[in-house]
Amino acid sequence: MHPLxxxxxxxxxxDTAVGVVPEMGATQLCVDxxxxxxxxxxxxxxxxxxxxxxxxxAEPYMYHAEAIAEYLQIFPRVCIxxxxxxxxxxSVLHQAASAIVTGMCETVLITMADSLRSxxxxxxxxxxxxxxxxxxxxxPFGPTVPAFYALIARAxxxxxxxxxxxxxxxxxxARRHAQLNPxxxxxxxxxxxxVLNSRLIADPLHLLDCSLVSDGGAAVVVTSAERARDxxxxxxxxxxxxxxxxxxxxxxxxxxxxxxxRESGARAYAMAGLGPAxxxxxxxxxCFTPTVLIELEDLGFCPRGEGGRFVADGHIGPGGSLPVNxxxxxxxxxxxxxxxxxxxxxxxxxxxxxxxxxxxxxxATTALVHAQGGIMSSHTTIILGRECK
Amino acid sequence: xxxxxxxxxxxxxxxxxxxxxxxxxxxxxLQHCGDCGRHQFYPRLMCSHCNSxxxxxxxxxxxxxxxxxxxxxxxVSQAYAAETPYIVALIALTEGPTMMxxxxxxxxxxxxxxxxxxxxFEQWSQEITVPKFRPLHPxx
Numbered sequence: 001m002h003p004l005x006x007x008x009x010x011x012x013x014x015d016t017a018v019g020v021v022p023e024m025g026a027t028q029l030c031v032d033x034x035x036x037x038x039x040x041x042x043x044x045x046x047x048x049x050x051x052x053x054x055x056x057x058a059e060p061y062m063y064h065a066e067a068i069a070e071y072l073q074i075f076p077r078v079c080i081x082x083x084x085x086x087x088x089x090x091s092v093l094h095q096a097a098s099a100i101v102t103g104m105c106e107t108v109l110i111t112m113a114d115s116l117r118s119x120x121x122x123x124x125x126x127x128x129x130x131x132x133x134x135x136x137x138x139x140p141f142g143p144t145v146p147a148f149y150a151l152i153a154r155a156x157x158x159x160x161x162x163x164x165x166x167x168x169x170x171x172x173x174a175r176r177h178a179q180l181n182p183x184x185x186x187x188x189x190x191x192x193x194x195v196l197n198s199r200l201i202a203d204p205l206h207l208l209d210c211s212l213v214s215d216g217g218a219a220v221v222v223t224s225a226e227r228a229r230d231x232x233x234x235x236x237x238x239x240x241x242x243x244x245x246x247x248x249x250x251x252x253x254x255x256x257x258x259x260x261x262r263e264s265g266a267r268a269y270a271m272a273g274l275g276p277a278x279x280x281x282x283x284x285x286x287c288f289t290p291t292v293l294i295e296l297e298d299l300g301f302c303p304r305g306e307g308g309r310f311v312a313d314g315h316i317g318p319g320g321s322l323p324v325n326x327x328x329x330x331x332x333x334x335x336x337x338x339x340x341x342x343x344x345x346x347x348x349x350x351x352x353x354x355x356x357x358x359x360x361x362x363x364a365t366t367a368l369v370h371a372q373g374g375i376m377s378s379h380t381t382i383i384l385g386r387e388c389k
Numbered sequence: 390x391x392x393x394x395x396x397x398x399x400x401x402x403x404x405x406x407x408x409x410x411x412x413x414x415x416x417x418x419l420q421h422c423g424d425c426g427r428h429q430f431y432p433r434l435m436c437s438h439c440n441s442x443x444x445x446x447x448x449x450x451x452x453x454x455x456x457x458x459x460x461x462x463x464x465v466s467q468a469y470a471a472e473t474p475y476i477v478a479l480i481a482l483t484e485g486p487t488m489m490x491x492x493x494x495x496x497x498x499x500x501x502x503x504x505x506x507x508x509x510f511e512q513w514s515q516e517i518t519v520p521k522f523r524p525l526h527p528x529x
Binding site: 150 | 397456458459460462479487502519
């Protein structure tokens with residue numbers, strides 16, 4: 001059996017207020033998330049001996065994790081800030097698990113936050129938008145982040161007959177989940193027609209095919225499965241993890257319609273000894289609607305090319321055969337940038353504790369969480385369970 | 390004013406200069422591997438296929454097909470506002486490599502995956518000329 005399988009557990013998880021939070025800066029949100037997760041785990045900051053963060057765009061530091069440790073006045077044995085885009089959360093969980101199993105440290109705090117909605121200067125916002133893409137061979141042509149994902153959507157439509165209505169169904173399902181989550185930034189009901197009638201940003205993607213721009217942070221506390229039994233909440237165990245890395249720039253992608261999620265998923269399933277049919281719910285990175293279709297296919301939840309039909313048939317909404325993004329996802333819960341997938345992780349912990357209230361997936365025991373960073377570049381798949389089996 | 394002020398100008402490096410010098414002289418250039426015979430783009434120190442260092446710059450035919458495209462309705466910055474909406478496309482060059490560019494001389498509704506295109510050059514400054522692509526057989 002793989003040495004990471006069932007060896008570590010999440011024992012604390014918490015979110016800050018999310019959405020529009022102008023009263024707190026990005027550093028404050030990062031520390032607020034940390035404090036909430038420590039309180040949830042019932043431990044003091046002095047018990048943290050590993051700290052992992054990601055940098056903030058609104059309040060960047062040369063060495064972000066060092067800055068957060070200094071602010072908290074903690075003195076960990078392991079202290080790193082990481083950046084693999086939207087997949088950062090899960091790739092650092094992979095690192096944290098390895099650090100615990102190899103004895104580098106015992107108790108890791110992962111905390112991430114940003115204020116993309118309220119905290120960016122105009123200049124920072126412009127720079128953020130323009131910095132996506134290869135500086136010489138993509139950026140000169142004026143691509144925006146939605147445009148990169150629109151290239152993927154268009155290719156999927158042409159190759160498989162996927163329709164704008166099917167893409168819109170991803171956004172509608174996310175909003176239906178968000179309606180059950182009082183913390184979500186956007187809770188007004190929407191229909192497929194609303195998505196299609198929202199303005200085109202980069203064909204075929206409309207405004208409502210695009211995720212939110214938000215403030216917010218979230219944190220988790222991770223420790224060994226052995227120590228996890230001493231914490232107030234039931235532990236949520238890591239059963240599988242795998243990464244896949246395909247490219248950095250979309251113009252270098254070997255395929256537009258399948259991704260390194262195939263490799264990350266296969267590695268996570270193999271470690272867990274489980275498959276897609278074993279998952280009670282999934283949290284899939286939904287920065288734009290087409291990513292969910294490709295992730296559903298690459299992770300084996302439906303055959304290749306059938307993601308659009310799978311979503312339009314109602315499988316991923318509340319009460320569906322595979323509820324996806326039960327908190328509302330990046331499309332409706334919140335998206336503060338690199339920290340975005342942290343909320344998928346904290347939501348999964350809450351679901352597997354059976355503490356999700358109105359949006360609880362009944363009896364959920366096993367969940368898959370997946371994120372990608374870049375433009376479908378860097379992928380990490382995590383499988384979590386109530387039992388370490 | 391050149392009409393291109395404020396755009397995301399490429400800054401050639403020692404490694405990429407032959408490509409940009411080619412554009413300035415109206416040539417689309419790729420690296421060609423003397424060992425495995427493949428072309429590659431973007432420029433690299435070695436052949437990304439066979440690891441050979443026997444790379445030479447060659448003039449590409451300048452034709453290819455659209456492998457995907459999008460019509461950008463909200464420009465990346467003000468410098469691109471005058472030409473909005475504009476088409477960002479991935480071009481699969483006849484030699485094999487894919488590059489990102491703009492599709493020009495083509496109405497948004499006429500763009501299609503699989504469309505045959507050819508390179509045209511757009512001068513942005515004394516130093517920088519960028520490669521763009523237009524339909525190879527424009528509709529009458």
